[in-house]
Amino acid sequence: MxxxxxxxxxxxxxxxxxxxxxxxxxxxxxxxxxxxxxxxxxxxxxxxxxxxxxxxxxxxxxxxxxxxxxxxxxxxxxxxxxxxxxxxxxxxxxxxxxxxxxxxxxxxxxxxxxxxxxxxxxxxxxxxxxxxxxxxxxxxxxxxxxxxxxxxxxxxxxxxxxxxxxxxxxxxxxxxxxxxxxxxxxxxxxxxxxxxxxxxxxxxxxxxxxxxxxxxxxxxxxxxxxxxxxxxxxxxxxxxxxxxxxxxxxxxxxxxxxxxxxxxxQYPNVYSRIEDLPPAKYNPGTEVKNSLISSGCIINGVVENSVLFKKVFVGNDCTIKNSIILNDVYIGDHTHIENCIVESRGTIRANSSFIGKEKIKIVVEKNERYIM
Structure with a gap:
């Protein structure tokens, strides 16, 4: 050209x-x-x-x-x-x-x-x-x-x-x-x-x-x-x-x-940098509806109408609805997330609840897995 x-x-x-x-x-x-x-x-x-x-x-x-x-x-x-x-x-x-x-x-x-x-x-x-x-x-x-x-x-x-x-x-x-x-x-x-x-x-x-x-x-x-x-x-x-x-x-x-x-x-394709990650894992009891789950994710709870980026961990008895979870987020057990965008490399503690009501809520949590 x-x-x-x-x-x-x-x-x-x-x-x-x-x-x-x-x-x-x-x-x-x-x-x-x-x-x-x-x-x-x-x-x-x-x-x-x-x-x-x-x-x-x-x-x-x-x-x-x-x-x-x-x-x-x-x-x-x-x-x-x-x-x-x-x-x-x-x-x-x-x-x-x-x-x-x-x-x-x-x-x-x-x-x-x-x-x-x-x-x-x-x-x-x-x-x-x-x-x-x-x-x-x-x-x-x-x-x-x-x-x-x-x-x-x-x-x-x-x-x-x-x-x-x-x-x-x-x-x-x-x-x-x-x-x-x-x-x-x-x-x-x-x-x-x-x-x-x-x-x-x-x-x-x-x-x-x-x-x-x-x-x-x-x-x-x-x-x-x-x-x-x-x-x-x-x-x-x-x-x-x-x-x-x-x-x-x-x-x-x-x-x-x-x-x-x-x-x-549909041709032509969209290209991106590729990471060597395992495919997403859905453990017994997982329920996923109309969602995008990326490679490296481990899902244990309910995910509905959401986009989960790479290396997201969803704990037991969690519910994620109408949300975007960016890369490398750990979500503890019994957590409810709805109408939110969760920033990357975050650790969401167990029993947490984040719900966006009138507008989309941005959730930014420190990643305690990487803090010495």
Whole structure:
């Protein structure tokens, strides 16, 4: 494919509350066995994009560990590769990434040394499948300067989290509002863009000269009437996980048979880093209904409408309903958990009860198994 990939995975979001205190949003576990960034990486390799740069910054340790080998996404080729860029102190620069445009600006040498004529830019917090090659074909057909992948806002989502676009009958974007308080319309930007490489370098350098750091506000919104900007409508599943409610609902979506069929069984596949873990074990008396149970789990109680990530232990006479249990959690006997997200590496003591009522409850417990 005649494009190089950039995945923006360095931001922080307070709307994730405790869930983003020790990891980047792009490293959030999704659907039992994946990380959020796996979807963008898989789309890149499935689309034939062989050279991909991931720009990381906030709480990047677990994300960098996840990206330590490119083999899981098949980027380990002589003509390509997976590159992970963090903010670097240089003679010319001594600051962190001050925004998405600044993150690209601080790594412009990567783009200048590439030979591909186009760039695919994606965020690391989207859950979707997309052939970027079709977006590039659309981009070339429309003779666009910038193509923005758009989607209808899922019902119930907060539109103020997104950029809202309007387009004419030909697909050309006529209006672009970033996170409007009173939006007129429901077509939103998914944070996926295709742009000519030389144009991107030019626009980022201009923004840098003017001390402007945000890719959407300072480039897309600024140039919407000056550049040929088109919308590519995404008809398939797409979700952004950057709030607690959106993250919870996205994982709950994977309990729907049609969503599991689409992501797990339909080509192309979604790839992730694999751990050597035994299959889940269901002891006598266990009852599991409509749930995702990952490898390494040991189940003794009742699990219903829930997603359990890797290495979760559920004790005797436990009940887990409508909840997400992240990696490596020990749940003691006679515990009731409902409408909750349990943070990873936690130890839930026996006879505990956690129930989210008006909103999803985040449970963060110290892992006493690892405390000396």
């Amino acid at each position: 005649r494009a190089v990939g950039i995945i923006l995975a360095g931001g922080n979001n307070e709307k994730m509350h405790e869930l983003s205190h020790k990891r980047a949003i792009a490293a959030m576990p999704v659907a039992g066995s994946y990380r959020s960034i796996d979807f963008s990486l898989s789309n890149m390799t499935n689309s034939g994009v062989q050279k991909v740069a991931v720009l990381t910054q906030y709480n990047s340790r677990s994300l960098n560990e996840h990206l330590s080998s490119s083999k899981w996404w098949d980027f380990g080729r002589k003509q390509g590769g997976l590159y992970v860029f963090t903010p670097t102190i240089t003679v010319e620069n001594n600051s962190w990434y001050r925004g998405t445009a600044d993150a690209i600006a601080q790594n412009l040498d990567f783009l200048k040394n590439c030979h591909e004529p186009y760039v695919v830019i994606a965020s690391g917090d989207g859950v979707y499948k997309l052939d970027y090659g079709k977006v590039l074909e659309y981009h070339i057909e429309k003779k666009a300067d910038i193509t923005v992948v758009c989607s209808e806002l899922p019902q119930g989502d907060d539109i103020t989290r997104f950029g809202v676009v309007k387009m004419n009958s030909d697909g050309k974007i006529t209006e672009f509002e970033e996170k409007p308080e009173n939006a007129h319309g429901s077509m939103i930007s998914t944070g996926i863009y295709v742009v000519r490489r030389r144009l991107l370098i030019e626009l980022v350098e201009k923004a840098q000269e003017q001390n402007q750091y945000d890719f959407v506000k300072d480039i897309l919104v600024k140039y919407r009437g000056l550049k040929r900007m088109y919308a590519y409508p995404l008809q398939s599943y797409w979700r952004n996980i950057s709030t607690v409610e959106a993250y919870y609902q996205t994982n709950m979506d994977f309990l729907k048979p049609e969503i599991r069929e689409y992501f797990f069984r």
